Amino acid sequence: MAAASLMRSAFSGLIRKSTTIKTPVVCRLSTVALQQKYHTVKTIAKLYNTSDLQNGVSRSRQYATGPVRKVTPQDIADRVMKKPQFVRNYSHGPPLTxxxxxxxxxxxxxxxxxxxxxxxxxxxxxxxxxxxxxxxxxxxxxxxxxxxxxxxxxxxxxxxxxxxxxxxxxxxxxxxxx
Structure with missing residues (x-):
């Protein structure tokens, strides 16, 4: 999506309307800018295709490298029944007289x-x-x-x-x- 908008902006900068001549004129500086943007788009596309992330999601799977033990029912109960540590319990102040x-x-x-x-x-x-x-x-x-x-x-x-x-x-x- 970003590459398409980058290419569109590069092409729109390439053709310049002349006020004296009725046909579009290709500017040399616009051609150089287009070549630089094209090179940037190719580099970004190459990095995007070879990286581990595609659409923000990792394509590679992660596996455990060490020994894995079987989960016992007690482990599950400990995880489920465990109270979160980020909760504070407040009480009233001393009784007022x-x-x-x-x-x-x-x-x-x-x-x-x-x-x-x-x-x-x-x-x-x-x-x-x-x-x-x-x-x-x-x-x-x-x-x-x-x-x-x-x-x-x-x-x-x-x-x-x-x-x-x-x-x-x-x-x-x-x-x-x-």
């Missing part, structure tokens, strides 16, 4: 740059007590999403204005009760 959630929420808030750790408590309001603006509130919610591994919808995030609200929301989401 309300105290663990409270400590993780407070730790994330203490590590937040714009929060003063002395003013921080479970009852402190993000905007009124801690002086955070709406963008800081969004960053706090994103930090909580990263900490606990789930997404908090925007409608729910607008109602989470205190650390106590975040703790209660996470407890409800994870089905944790006292």
């Amino acid at each position: 309300i105290d663990i959630i409270k400590s993780r929420v407070l730790l994330v808030l203490q590590l937040f740059d714009k929060v003063n750790p002395e003013k921080l408590s479970l009852e402190s309001h993000f905007i009124q007590d801690l002086g955070l603006d709406s963008l800081d509130h969004v960053e706090v919610i994103m930090a909580m999403e990263d900490e606990f591994g789930f997404e908090i919808p925007d409608g729910d995030a607008e109602r989470l204005l205190r650390p106590k609200d975040i703790v209660q929301y996470i407890c409800d989401k994870e089905d944790i009760f006292e």
Whole structure:
């Protein structure tokens, strides 16, 4: 297929239409180019016919060179029942309690740059007590999403204005009760 298109392009380059003469003119450079392309096509065809691959499939058969033992039913069972090694089994993290959630929420808030750790408590309001603006509130919610591994919808995030609200929301989401 490639050889046919190569030959077609070579022949189309050979004949050049002249604007002054009504008959096609054969260009000497086109003739040289045709001879070079013809040589290339012959070389490729020779390599293609002598290689072991025909249409991308090997023509030669491969045989075992060493001693071959008979396959036993146990070998077959081992191959079939063998679990693949590329599968990972994950488990849940340690069980969450309300105290663990409270400590993780407070730790994330203490590590937040714009929060003063002395003013921080479970009852402190993000905007009124801690002086955070709406963008800081969004960053706090994103930090909580990263900490606990789930997404908090925007409608729910607008109602989470205190650390106590975040703790209660996470407890409800994870089905944790006292």
